[in-house]
Amino acid sequence: MTKAKIAIFLLCFFVLVLGPSLMAQNHWxxxxxxxxxxxxxxxxxxxxxxxxxxxxxxxxxxxxxxxxxxxxxxxxxxxxxxxNEPDNKNESNNDNEPGNRLHKGLESISAQTTINGAFHSYREVESEVYALERSYPNLVQVHIIGNSLEMRNLYAIKISDNVQADEEGEAEVLITGCHHAREWISVEVPLYVAKHLAENYATDPHIRDLVDQAEVWIVPLLNPDGLEYTIHFYRYWRKNMRDNDNRTYGVDPNRNYDFMWGNDNEGSSAISSSYVYRGPAPFSEPETQAIRDLFAQRDFQVSINYHNYSQVIIYPWGYTNEPSEMDALLEEMASEMAARMERVNGRVYGYGQAGNQLYLTNGGATDWALGVYGIPAFTMELPPVDQQQGGFYNPEEEIPSIVRENIPAMLYVIEWAIENK
Amino acid sequence: MKSAPPAVFWAFSTCILLVLIVILLLPSSGWTQVKIGQYVDEASVRTWNNIGVLTAPAVGLGETQFTLARDSSVALTNPALLSRLPKFTASLNGSFVRATCLKYSLINTGAITSTGAMDIGIIALDYAGASVRYKNFTLALSFGLLEYYYRPGVRVESKYEGQLYHTLDFDQDGALRTINFALAYKINERFSAGIGANFIKGNLEKSVDERYYVSEVTQEDKDSSDYSGFYVNGGVVYDVSDRVTVAAMFRTPYTKKAVSESLIRYESRYVEIRTEAEAKDNTYKQPLVIGVGANYKLSERIIVASDLTYFDWSSYAVTYYEEELDRDFRDIVKVSAGAEYWGDFQLFGKEWRFPLRIGFNYDPQPMKDPNIYYLYLSVGTGFRVGRFAVDLSGMFGKEYGSGDSLNAQKVVLSLSYRI
Known part of the structure; x- marks a missing residue:
């Protein structure tokens, strides 16, 4: 019996001492x-x-x-x-597993190194676009469409099958981000759209079908000088970094396009210190010149410009509150985009004509695309809804949900372009 | 009779001239956008070209530091000179530095425009040290303030019908300090060598605080860095003759490391959004410095001295939160020269000696764009009585090249006790 008691005692001892430590290990x-x-x-x-x-x-x-x-x-x-560090323990390495693929997609958009946290700086955008090209050389091609005033490259990502070729008959879509420097989230969405198309081409038949029939051009960062200024000097900066030679700096790129440029001083300003300074002349800025030249070289069916904030989808005209001739179509497209976006996270995006929704603007990219090229064009004002909810600031942890809900809208835009080529 | 140059010569010369005219008339490429110039965040007040601490004797002599041993601060520049000091010295140094700057951070680079250049004024005790000589060896311990990162604070207020609705505040401050241990050895009557180890510590803090009072919105942007590093400096000094002394010094290149934190915060009635970042390995690669100097005794009372200092600024590189910042710098050579006259008089039964100093220095800054330099004139005086020495000097400088007409002044008071 003594031996049995000893055995029982030892068993209890090990269970009581080692058991918790094993559980603790598991807990760790x-x-x-x-x-x-x-x-x-x-x-x-x-x-x-x-x-x-x-x-x-x-x-x-x-x-x-x-x-x-x-x-x-x-x-x-x-x-x-x-x-945002991937938990690699016990993870399957099979990239085709849906969970892995989706998880990888979410985390792969995070920058996480510079002082703007998970948002991308110019160097990080540069690194991402070239990494995407290296990973998918048959689908992704990086173009330098111009240089900013401070000689930073303006990158355009072309996504298509046989991307090296210029295939006649394919629909073309343009998506831009970051006309305005302080709108950091407006870089993330176009960048993630590019990554989503490339990364899911092999496994998602719908995406493969769209990419095979279209050329998607994405300019995720149109105003790199301004973005870097917001990161290193002043978070609230909006314009580019033009030296106006009178101790003021900056032209608002989204007031510099040559459609109704300078139509009035409500939709833009002739005063160089103004945040909506339209510049000395239409297309005076290298950033807008790059978009102008890209349009001239291509045949876009739809143009999307990402901004924030307000959580609305707006369309021309911005320079007047009179509707355009394409108003019914634009409203229909905006409505569809908003509906698809709402299904993802439940977030409701308003939509409407720019001149009626927010405020008058002239010299903007969206009005210019419709006014000069006659194509549907939209300004996607990303969350939040107002200044009290964050204004131009988005929590880093909301980046994944915001970028994810825009994917269905961009896929719809590509579908529409293909159907209406 | 000379023959006229051949037609080919004239044609060739005309082509060269036309090419030069075309080059001069080419429009600028737009490189000069927001180039802050001298005062990027980590720039020290007044000049980038800091080695050691400028005490009053050196300032009075146009910043010549390599061949004349006036106090133990030589440990920070040419430690070989320690062997020429008395058996024991203890020194204190205080400086008043004033400089103007125009572009820095968000000031005059876009967000905020000032009506003119901004004033920086700093008063600091910037050197304390002592040296002890035993036989042919001299040991020194020094504490020095090497760099100041202070910038003029700015407050912008916006009012509507007398009601304050918006404010923006900017502040920046910081400094870099060294603890130096130096050893000199007198090889023979004419030749000495010395070496010093420098442990540096510092910090820089910058903040932008913006408030909208009606909507109750606050935006904050705070950056802070703690610096550390180590470098070696050394030198030799040699009496070529009774009248001529030459010297050489060096400071090794080193990496100033920074542990940095950043916070971007937005607060309204309903939300607080924070973007925080931390970097444990920011680096600032400091250049190699090599200096040579010479002095010449015109007489027992008059000495002239000059230094040339080379800074390898083209190797300067900054990695900040894993990104290399744009710092397009060039190598520079700084030129210093001065003259010193010693007089004496009797007062209260003691012999008083006094120096009169005048100096000049050409201090080019390392930025390629804008390409700027400062010219300084300096004067100094003081007295020696018994074991005490007091020196007072001032330097007055003007900047050329940026078009901003910056200027800088430094007034220095040094106290020494020597046995």
Whole structure:
């Protein structure tokens, strides 16, 4: 009996001492992740018996073990963690697994090195576009369409099958970002659209079909000088960095296009210190000249310009509150885009004619595309809705949800261009 | 009778002239957009070309530092000169530096425009040190303030019908300090060598605070960096004759490392959005410095001295949050020259000696664009009585090349005790 007691004692001892340490080891592998609180996700999570930490600000926070992470991937639930570092433990290396692919897509947009956090700086955009080209040489081609005033390259990404060739008959779409320096999120969305098209071409038949029939041109960062100024000097800067020779700097690129340029001093300003200074002449700025020249070389069917904020989709005319002749079509397209975007996260985007929705503008890129080339053109004003919700500032953790909800809208735009070529 | 140049010569010369005219008339490429010039964030006040600390004797002599041992601050420039100091010295140095700047950070680069150049004024105790000589060896310990990163603070206020609705505040401050341990050895009566180890520490803090009072919105942008680094300086000094002394010094290139934090914050009634970043390995690659100097004793009372200092600024590189910042610098040579006269008089039963100094220096700055330099004139005086020495000097400089007509002044008071 004594031996049995000793055996039982030792067994209890090991269980009590080593057991917790083993559990602790297991606990050390846990990580805290969050998922978007969408109806779809909530329904899936209810069946998964996860350790829900809290439900806060539209996100569900979960204490997830490696097994839980696998469950999330299997269920195609997109998740993220605060430091955006991929948890490589126990992860499958199969990129074709839906969870892996989607997760990889979300995290691959994060910059995370410079002082603007997860938002991309000029160098990071440069690095990303060339990395994308190297990874997908048959789908992605990087063009330098001009130089900024401070001699930074203006990059355009062309995405198409047989990208080296200029294939006649393919629909062409242009998507731009960051006319205005302080609108950091407006770089992320076009950049992610480019990555999404390239990365999902091989596995998503719909995307392959669109890319095969279209040429998508993306200029994610039109105002690199201004962007760098917002990162290193003044976050609220809007214009480019033109030295106006009178101790003021900057021209508003989105008042510099040659359609209704200088139509009045409400939609733009002739005063060089103004944030909406239109410049000394239409297309006086190398940044807008690059877009002008790109349009002249190509045959775009649709033009999209990303900005923030206001969470609205607006279309010409901006210089007047009179509707354009294409108003009905523009409204229909905007409505469709807004509907598709809402289905992703539930975020509602308003839409309407620019001159009626926000304020009058003249010399803008969107009016110019319709006015000169007669094509549907849209300004996508990304979240938030107003200054009280953040204005030109977006939390880094919202980048994935904002970029994801724009994908269906951009795919729709490409579809429309193909159907109406 | 000389023959006229052949027609080919005239044709060739005309072509060259036409090419030169065309080049001169070519429009500029737009390189001169927002080039801050001298005062990028990490630039020290007044000049980039800092080695050691300028005490009053050196300032009075146009910043010549390599051949004349007046106090233990030589440990920071040419430590070989320590062997020429008395057995024991202790020195204190205070400076008043004033400089004007036009473009820095968001001032006069886009966001904020001032009506003229801004004034920087700094008063600091910038050197304390002591040296001890034993046989042929001299040891020195020095504390020096090498660089100042202060910028004039700015407050912008916007009012509507007398009501304040918007403010923007900018501030920047910081400094770089060194602790130097130096050793000199007197090889023989004419020749000495010395070496110093420098441990540097510093910081820089910058903030932009913007508020909209009606909408209750605050935007903040804060950056801070803690600097550290190590470099070696050394030199030799040689008496060529009773009248002529020559010297050479060096400062090794080194990397000033920075651990930095950044916060961009937005706050309204309903949200607070923070973008935070941290970098543990920001680097500022500092240049190699090589200097040579000479002095000549015109008489027992009069000495003239001159230094040439080469800064390898073309190797300067800044990596900030994993990105290389645009710092297009060139190598420069700084020229310093001065003259010193020693007089004496009797007062209160003691012999008082006094120097009168005059100096000049040409101080080119390393930026390629704009290509600028400062010209300084300096004067100085002081007295020696017993074991005490007091020196007072001032230098007055003007900047050329940027078109901004900047200027700089420095007034320095040095106190020494020597046995």
């Amino acid at each position: 592998l846990n990580t805290i992740v969050w998922v978007e609180k969408t109806p779809e996700n909530v329904a899936k999570l209810k069946t998964m018996w996860l350790d829900i930490l809290m439900d806060w600000q539209g996100k569900i926070w979960i204490v997830a073990s490696p097994d839980d992470i696998r469950k999330l991937k299997d269920a195609e639930i997109l998740y993220s963690n605060d430091d």
